[in-house]
């Protein structure tokens with residue numbers, strides 16, 4: 001089984017995000033982490049490898065800093081890592097990003113692609129299904145369980161009000177959801193290996209892509225402007241003993257806010 | 261005239277509320293005279309659902325195919341992209357439901373266009389139209405526009421209102437998707453229903469959520485009783501989901517669900533940024549916490565500093581009195 005895992009390096013969820021003076025750029029505190037859902041994807045890939053042998057390759061599209069996410073992947077146990085690094089790749093929408101990733105994946109044969117359900121910086125949740133479509137493959141989104149045997153996979157997904165079990169022919173793509181597994185913490189030997197590991201790189205030219213196809217020029221959806229969210233007014237603390245406060249809260253919700 | 265397609269989903273014996281929200285927005289655009297709109301429904305269409313949709317659209321297209329019997333992302337994507345291509349649609353609108361967010365990115369690729377996912381607002385009158393997307397868990401709003409068409413947009417439930425229904429019913433037509441056997445490589449082999457009929461968190465108008473301050477799984481009874489009294493859906497923090505007090509499906513936040521109710525009541529929740537990211541588009545937030553410095557108060561409209569074990573039952577009792585239950 002050859003498993004490809006797409007991982008994204010994102011600003012730490014607690015990093016400060018400010019809107020640039022031009023209104024079209026963001027100033028983000030330089031604190032990074034691997035996207036939370038991608039850790040579940042790597043863990044699942046490693047479990048598949050442990051059961052069925054083969055290799056695990058992690059791929060990321062990003063700037064040089066994104067190497068940290070790849071090294072985390074190797075430290076956890078991935079065999080190979082590829083950094084898709086090109087000015088032309090940056091600031092892409094879901095479509096442009098998925099196009100580049102799908103080209104990179106198609107360079108070598110594979111059986112399974114795993115990625116996260118959603119990258120929690122841009123909050124798009126588009127790349128996985130788009131990569132699958134670019135490659136003409138089936139995908140199952142938001143999996144909670146995955147079993148692989150004989151060229152097929154059986155996956156469980158939470159659907160509204162219940163659970164569905166889906167069978168799919170390989171090769172296929174799966175997006176990982178919280179609940180799939182518990183990602184391992186890298187061992188010190190893994191970390192040592194990751195520090196020394198060679199990271200392969202690929203540019204637009206290496207993938208046979210024109211720069212106009214990738215990044216912002218290749219995007220179908222473009223940011224016109226950023227704005228801050230509306231500020232909530234300061235909290236109104238409802239005074240009094242618990243019982244009085246509870247009664248007053250009900251009055252406010254029913255008679256003032258009219259939400260009940 | 262530019263054609264707008266609204267992808268409609270059913271829940272129980274009616275269309276989903278978010279589908280009606282988008283049909284209502286669509287009808288407003290139709291009213292402006294520049295657009296025509298069709299509601300599009302894929303797969304099994306019960307008669308009651310059909311009847312209700314027809315009061316919110318001038319035309320309903322039922323896309324049929326044996327491959328649409330069960331939902332699969334591949335089948336739905338081929339069917340909707342096929343119909344959009346056939347009619348030369350300029351825009352596809354859908355609720356940002358689990359299903360729409362799963363297959364519409366594939367439709368975008370098939371039609372070589374982009375998607376604006378999980379938008380919370382739209383500037384229909386600007387040229388080009390722009391859409392508002394919360395990013396970084398709501399800390400920034402991005403206004404986006406399209407440079408390819410059809411524009412595909414998924415909208416967060418409860419972002420738009422449901423308008424009045426039309427006096428007369430719209431037209432109805434069928435469209436055969438013509439998916440050839442073998443094109444869909446996914447099949448559903450089992451479906452287990454656990455909590456059927458409940459309003460899903462993502463679409464709920466009213467949510468009562470609990471955190472670790474509840475102290476034990478069985479104390480969620482206090483949250484449930486309050487929720488039942490007002491017909492709300494129960495939510496939970498990651499801490500209590502990880503402790504197995506509640507199911508993963510109840511988790512609100514970054515690694516759970518994004519909710520946008522009219523009222524969010526949170527008890528025994530500290531207000532960690534990861535939790536806030538999932539609920540900060542709620543219209544009214546009431547927080548109950550015995551720590552006056554709890555961060556959740558920074559994100560609440562109203563707060564009660566007090567012991568939830570006293571406040572929750574008192575609220576339930578008062579609500580029962582006032583609602584006559």
Ligand SMILES: Cc1cc2nc3c(=O)[nH]c(=O)nc-3n(C[C@H](O)[C@H](O)[C@H](O)COP(=O)(O)OP(=O)(O)OC[C@H]3O[C@@H](n4cnc5c(N)ncnc54)[C@H](O)[C@@H]3O)c2cc1C
Nearest residue numbers: 471472473497498499513514515516528530534535550568
């Ligand atoms: C990558 C990542 C993703 C995450 N995703 C999510 C997510 O999706 N959703 C989520 O919720 N969290 C998420 N978290 C976890 C989050 O950071 C917090 O740890 C979690 O939300 C805390 O849950 P809590 O508020 O229930 O518990 P606590 O932080 O322990 O807060 C309990 C609160 O209860 C109050 N309290 C105690 N007793 C009483 C009482 N008797 N009456 C009233 N109040 C009382 C306390 O004052 C306290 O404020 C994530 C974390 C990480 C690192």
Ligand SMILES: Nc1ncnc2c1ncn2[C@@H]1O[C@H](COP(=O)(O)O)[C@@H](O)[C@H]1O
Nearest residue numbers: 006007061115116118119124125126127
């Ligand atoms: N730049 C990227 N490099 C590698 N993988 C990515 C990248 N962007 C998105 N992905 C993958 O696609 C998933 C969904 O991302 P998104 O559609 O941006 O929310 C992520 O969890 C990653 O697994």
